[in-house]
Amino acid sequence: MRAESTKGKTKEEIITAMKESFSQIAPEINFSEIRLEKPLRDQVEIDSLDLYNIINLLQKKTNTHVSDTQLASLLTLNDLIKFLSEID
Amino acid sequence: MIFEMPMPSLGADMDEAKMVEWKIKPGDAVKKNQVIASVETTKSVIDVVSFHEGKITELIAQIGDVIQVGHPILKMETAEEGIITTPPPKAPAKPEGERVRISPAAKKLAEENHVDLSQLKGTGSDGEITLKDVQTKIEVKTEKTYSGINLREAIAALMAKSKKEIPHYYLHREIQVDTFMNWMDEKNKTLSIDDRLLIPSALMKAIVLALKKFPQLNGYYKNGKFEPSNQVHLGIAFSIKDGGVMAPALLNAETMSLSDFNKAVLSLAERTRKGGLKSRELSDGTMTVTNVGDLGSDKVFGIIFHPQVALVGLGRMRKAAVVDLENKVTSGFVIDVTLSADHRVSDGLYGARFLNEINKILNDPKMLEGE
Numbered sequence: 301m302r303a304e305s306t307k308g309k310t311k312e313e314i315i316t317a318m319k320e321s322f323s324q325i326a327p328e329i330n331f332s333e334i335r336l337e338k339p340l341r342d343q344v345e346i347d348s349l350d351l352y353n354i355i356n357l358l359q360k361k362t363n364t365h366v367s368d369t370q371l372a373s374l375l376t377l378n379d380l381i382k383f384l385s386e387i388d
Numbered sequence: 389m390i391f392e393m394p395m396p397s398l399g400a401d402m403d404e405a406k407m408v409e410w411k412i413k414p415g416d417a418v419k420k421n422q423v424i425a426s427v428e429t430t431k432s433v434i435d436v437v438s439f440h441e442g443k444i445t446e447l448i449a450q451i452g453d454v455i456q457v458g459h460p461i462l463k464m465e466t467a468e469e470g471i472i473t474t475p476p477p478k479a480p481a482k483p484e485g486e487r488v489r490i491s492p493a494a495k496k497l498a499e500e501n502h503v504d505l506s507q508l509k510g511t512g513s514d515g516e517i518t519l520k521d522v523q524t525k526i527e528v529k530t531e532k533t534y535s536g537i538n539l540r541e542a543i544a545a546l547m548a549k550s551k552k553e554i555p556h557y558y559l560h561r562e563i564q565v566d567t568f569m570n571w572m573d574e575k576n577k578t579l580s581i582d583d584r585l586l587i588p589s590a591l592m593k594a595i596v597l598a599l600k601k602f603p604q605l606n607g608y609y610k611n612g613k614f615e616p617s618n619q620v621h622l623g624i625a626f627s628i629k630d631g632g633v634m635a636p637a638l639l640n641a642e643t644m645s646l647s648d649f650n651k652a653v654l655s656l657a658e659r660t661r662k663g664g665l666k667s668r669e670l671s672d673g674t675m676t677v678t679n680v681g682d683l684g685s686d687k688v689f690g691i692i693f694h695p696q697v698a699l700v701g702l703g704r705m706r707k708a709a710v711v712d713l714e715n716k717v718t719s720g721f722v723i724d725v726t727l728s729a730d731h732r733v734s735d736g737l738y739g740a741r742f743l744n745e746i747n748k749i750l751n752d753p754k755m756l757e758g759e
Contacts, residue, residue: 341684367577
């Protein structure tokens with residue numbers, strides 16, 4: 301299953317998709333207070349099930365596939381944005 | 389025969405419950421394990437299922453009634469034979485005068501704070517004394533609650549009992565999971581986003597498979613002896629949005645494929661947070677798993693949920709230095725797995741072999757697809 305490229309999607313578009321994903325799955329988290337450059341887990345309390353649902357929704361919105369190995373190496377939202385924007 | 393169904397015990401420390409909703413009426417036919425009512429305990433609002441098949445003839449308990457465990461809640465006509473009916477336990481002698489109507493949570497708080505109920509005027513329906521009435525009297529702030537009931541107090545009581553009664557031993561093993569992660573990546577590439585397997589689900593499936601080979605860690609310690617269970621009802625600790633933890637059981641986990649197990653975990657998580665848990669899911673866990681890796685902790689040596697005999701802890705999956713067979717240092721994914729177990733039932737060698745089995749499964753992940 302090959303994902304469509306996200307090249308061409310701006311950082312802002314990816315952030316908007318992230319914000320929408322957080323809002324749907326974990327509405328109690330104020331996305332605007334999250335620092336993109338800091339590890340996510342140091343800023344918010346979020347369990348693996350919620351995080352997984354957020355990532356799944358984000359993948360649907362950006363039409364991408366992020367493997368578990370890749371995901372485990374991404375600590376900040378900037379890491380994830382950079383990764384998504386460079387998928388071929 | 390006409391049979392009186394009693395209020396079941398839906399937890400180790402449950403003495404009574406308040407009837408909040410009937411889901412059937414006289415004349416209805418019910419099947420075994422069909423949900424027939426919702427009751428409120430000190431822990432939560434729980435669904436009660438019918439233990440027999442038959443036709444409802446009378447609803448004995450009324451909405452709002454507080455019924456002790458063992459006391460009848462309905463009458464049912466059934467063709468089943470061999471139903472053993474035991475007389476309800478003797479209710480404690482009631483003081484003379486008017487019967488006090490009070491919810492279980494309010495009664496518990498009042499007892500703990502030595503509140504004289506005869507001095508309280510209830511503001512609930514039919515003059516029932518509510519939790520708020522007791523709180524107002526003793527000016528106690530409730531901590532975070534779930535369904536209006538103080539979950540924190542229920543957890544405190546259960547954990548104190550476990551720590552007092554169960555002689556725990558503890559083990560830890562760091563497991564390399566690169567092979568497992570690569571297998572998950574390849575597996576998930578073949579699945580749609582909605583069907584993707586979760587890493588925590590696959591890790592828990594490995595625990596279920598290992599438990600089938602180590603029965604001394606799966607069951608209950610009751611009345612001075614261990615009762616092993618043929619089924620694996622895996623308790624999974626979930627954080628609740630308002631605070632606290634609940635650990636409902638994923639029933640008959642040993643019969644499920646990896647895919648079905650994954651879906652069952654997601655369903656259980658959703659129903660834990662939004663309501664809709666079945667009574668057996670709250671009372672029948674045979675062993676529990678807690679995942680502290682979500683919040684960044686590497687390992688946990690947890691307290692066993694009485695009357696179970698073991699608890700497995702999963703830590704944070706992380707990159708670490710690993711030394712391969714040629715003594716080369718590289719980096720790889722590892723996870724710390726811990727075991728807390730009841731020393732009356734098993735010993736450290738047995739527990740160590742159990743952790744070895746989990747390691748073996750995670751390093752040969754196609755075993756996860758076995759049942």
